[in-house]
Amino acid sequence: MSVQSQPSLSGRPSLSAKTLQKYLRQMLTIREFEQLGEREFRNGLIRGYYHSYAGQEAVGVGFINAMDLKRDYIVDHYRDHGHCLLVGIDPSRIFAELFGRASGVSGGKGGSMHMYSAEHHFLGGDGIVGGGLSIAAGVGMALRRQPEDGICVCFFGDGALDTGTFHESMNMASLWNVPTLFICVNNLYSMGTRVNEHSSLSQLVDRAQGYGVKTEQVDGQDVFAVAEAAERIFKYMRQNKRPYFVEALTYRYQGHGIHDKASNYRGVEEEAKWHGRDPIKLLTEYLIAEKVMSGKQIEALRSEVLHELEAKVAEAAAAPLPNPADLTKDVLL
Amino acid sequence: MKKLSMHEALNLALREELKRDNKVVLLGEEIGKYNGVHYVTRGLYAEFGKDRVIDTPISEESFVGVGVGMALLGFRPVVEMMRMDFSLRAMDQIYNHMAKLRYMSGGHLSVPMVLRGPEGPGPNPGLTAQHGQQLTTLFAHCPGLRVVTPSTQYDAKGMLKAAIRSDDPVVFLEPGPLNNKQGDVGEDDYVVPLDQAEVKREGSDITLIGYGASVALCLQAARELEHDGVSAEVVDMRSIRPLDMRPALESIKKTNHALVVEYAWQSYGPGAEIVARLMAEGFWDLEAPVERVSGQEVPLPYAANLEELSKPQMDEIVGKAKQSLAQ
Numbered sequence: 001m002s003v004q005s006q007p008s009l010s011g012r013p014s015l016s017a018k019t020l021q022k023y024l025r026q027m028l029t030i031r032e033f034e035q036l037g038e039r040e041f042r043n044g045l046i047r048g049y050y051h052s053y054a055g056q057e058a059v060g061v062g063f064i065n066a067m068d069l070k071r072d073y074i075v076d077h078y079r080d081h082g083h084c085l086l087v088g089i090d091p092s093r094i095f096a097e098l099f100g101r102a103s104g105v106s107g108g109k110g111g112s113m114h115m116y117s118a119e120h121h122f123l124g125g126d127g128i129v130g131g132g133l134s135i136a137a138g139v140g141m142a143l144r145r146q147p148e149d150g151i152c153v154c155f156f157g158d159g160a161l162d163t164g165t166f167h168e169s170m171n172m173a174s175l176w177n178v179p180t181l182f183i184c185v186n187n188l189y190s191m192g193t194r195v196n197e198h199s200s201l202s203q204l205v206d207r208a209q210g211y212g213v214k215t216e217q218v219d220g221q222d223v224f225a226v227a228e229a230a231e232r233i234f235k236y237m238r239q240n241k242r243p244y245f246v247e248a249l250t251y252r253y254q255g256h257g258i259h260d261k262a263s264n265y266r267g268v269e270e271e272a273k274w275h276g277r278d279p280i281k282l283l284t285e286y287l288i289a290e291k292v293m294s295g296k297q298i299e300a301l302r303s304e305v306l307h308e309l310e311a312k313v314a315e316a317a318a319a320p321l322p323n324p325a326d327l328t329k330d331v332l333l
Numbered sequence: 334m335k336k337l338s339m340h341e342a343l344n345l346a347l348r349e350e351l352k353r354d355n356k357v358v359l360l361g362e363e364i365g366k367y368n369g370v371h372y373v374t375r376g377l378y379a380e381f382g383k384d385r386v387i388d389t390p391i392s393e394e395s396f397v398g399v400g401v402g403m404a405l406l407g408f409r410p411v412v413e414m415m416r417m418d419f420s421l422r423a424m425d426q427i428y429n430h431m432a433k434l435r436y437m438s439g440g441h442l443s444v445p446m447v448l449r450g451p452e453g454p455g456p457n458p459g460l461t462a463q464h465g466q467q468l469t470t471l472f473a474h475c476p477g478l479r480v481v482t483p484s485t486q487y488d489a490k491g492m493l494k495a496a497i498r499s500d501d502p503v504v505f506l507e508p509g510p511l512n513n514k515q516g517d518v519g520e521d522d523y524v525v526p527l528d529q530a531e532v533k534r535e536g537s538d539i540t541l542i543g544y545g546a547s548v549a550l551c552l553q554a555a556r557e558l559e560h561d562g563v564s565a566e567v568v569d570m571r572s573i574r575p576l577d578m579r580p581a582l583e584s585i586k587k588t589n590h591a592l593v594v595e596y597a598w599q600s601y602g603p604g605a606e607i608v609a610r611l612m613a614e615g616f617w618d619l620e621a622p623v624e625r626v627s628g629q630e631v632p633l634p635y636a637a638n639l640e641e642l643s644k645p646q647m648d649e650i651v652g653k654a655k656q657s658l659a660q
């Protein structure tokens with residue numbers, strides 16, 4: 001698939017204006033959230049790791065909106081802030097987790113890579129590359145044994161394809177007819193290593209062949225393409241109780257983590273090319289061209305989102321640290 | 334001597350050994366072009382090229398296995414775990430193959446490789462439960478593995494060079510909290526023996542025993558105790574498997590009191606083994622039970638206050654030392 005050559009979004013007239021505006025708000029929220037997060041890291045409120053989702057928004061927005069979170073579940077990896085926002089966790093609780101506060105989504109014990117919310121069917125956040133793959137197959141096993149036709153969605157990076165557990169999990173999921181959707185978010189880099197330098201095949205979708213699982217690539221910059229694929233795939237999975245593999249082609253704007261300088265290993269030309277197909281830019285261009293929203297309205301929405309998030313930062317920053325007695329809570333000693 | 338950080342000292346050791354012996358190869362994630370996440374392999378890819386400094390995919394189990402295979406044919410692979418936590422993925426190769434091939438083959442085969450990487454809560458804070466663990470105990474438990482950990486920049490260079498030259502499989506644990514700390518390093522081609530504990534500070538009232546990052550805590554406690562008129566001797570175990578008990582046993586002959594300090598979880602850990610051996614071999618020299626201060630037995634939490642509390646606490650070290658002397 002030649003994603004680069006597509007200048008604009010694949011037409012999707014069936015989405016209502018309300019849905020389109022919701023997508024835009026969600027993408028703007030993620031983008032602004034990550035900028036505020038990185039700012040607060042530099043301000044010293046956040047420590048350790050910080051993996052930004054900026055640039056990859058359309059992947060999460062397209063897939064997670066198509067889920068039914070009353071019965072479906074998500075197993076994620078460490079680049080999880082955007083997905084937490086999309087499942088509906090209050091941003092102040094995500095910021096509070098990043099600030100290590102008691103009101104954080106994991107009580108301040110997890111931090112950036114370890115967000116969990118049972119109530120939102122969000123099963124983490126995982127710091128180990130590929131750590132969630134077999135768990136997602138297991139969640140799918142459990143869902144298969146329940147009457148609601150639920151699906152498990154598992155997000156991971158291109159680097160996770162190199163772990164043995166990826167292949168083991170795909171095999172079991174197929175063998176046991178498990179309704180787990182494996183979404184490989186190919187942002188071209190595993191830390192500082194380009195896909196063609198860590199993977200024997202540069203089309204990652206080819207490496208998911210061999211397990212009898214349906215596979216496809218999707219343009220992860222095009223929220224309409226992702227939403228279309230998501231709807232179609234979930235329908236197939238609920239009907240057939242089968243796993244599915246998707247390679248979503250996208251790009252992360254920041255370094256791998258906050259300490260990583262991407263300019264050390266990738267060129268400004270490549271970055272500019274991807275910024276030219278920025279998922280938010282593509283959507284706003286469409287909305288303006290189709291007269292769904294004016295440029296002015298979009299700017300107003302952006303500042304509204306930013307304003308709301310600033311309030312969430314302030315709320316989280318004012319929250320207390322965990323109680324020292326919590327150190328030994330929730331672990332068998 | 335020159336002042337170098339721990340990662341610079343380790344880098345120097347690798348550079349010297351890569352130059353000395355063309356059988357030495359490095360394997361690991363982001364160690365080459367990227368120059369290493371903790372800088373230990375900085376510049377080596379540029380100097381020695383992609384056949385000596387090999388960037389691997391995220392396939393820990395199998396690139397440790399690749400190291401074992403190369404070692405069987407006489408190469409001396411030095412395999413980096415970006416964080417030692419990720420060695421858990423490779424435990425089958427480490428425990429079932431790297432450690433046992435010499436024995437299982439009746440001595441026909443040997444695996445002269447080094448598995449190295451940072452462990453514990455550092456250099457930076459906030460590493461959390463899957464990136465800042467101190468897993469020394471797991472390696473130390475397995476016969477066939479030599480398990481060592483330096484506490485100074487000088488030892489780091491000399492011990493890594495010795496580890497590369499050793500015909501045993503060596504697990505070389507780099508104390509994460511010390512990664513960026515500076516100290517004196519020799520510029521000559523020296524090695525530090527892998528099986529010798531060392532007295533890092535002389536004293537006469539109590540023996541503080543540590544390894545890796547906890548040696549710095551022992552030295553700090555010794556300085557604090559000095560203000561209160563207590564003279565503490567500090568023993569750096571350096572090798573966790575095998576344990577060299579001689580310096581600690583000699584020391585308690587003089588001090589009659591001992592306290593073991595470690596970042597590791599206490600139960601079944603190196604500290605437990607050290608205490609058992611002090612009791613077995615030095616019982617009649619002791620005037621009080623050997624005390625222990627360890628990391629809290631919890632997954633490393635994120636929140637700043639909880640993370641701090643999870644580490645061995647200075648006031649507890651000093652307090653337990655005094656308590657021991659009061660007996």
Ligand SMILES: Cc1ncc(C[n+]2csc(CCOP(=O)(O)OP(=O)(O)O)c2C)c(N)n1
Nearest residue numbers: 079127128129157158159160189190191419
């Ligand atoms: C088992 C394991 N090995 C190594 C690491 C260190 N590490 C964290 S993320 C990463 C790169 C992963 O890249 P990718 O899977 O493409 O995901 P992305 O960060 O691009 O979203 C590496 C090597 C880890 N966390 N776990």
Ligand SMILES: [Mg+2]
Nearest residue numbers: 157158189190
């Ligand atoms: Mg990637």
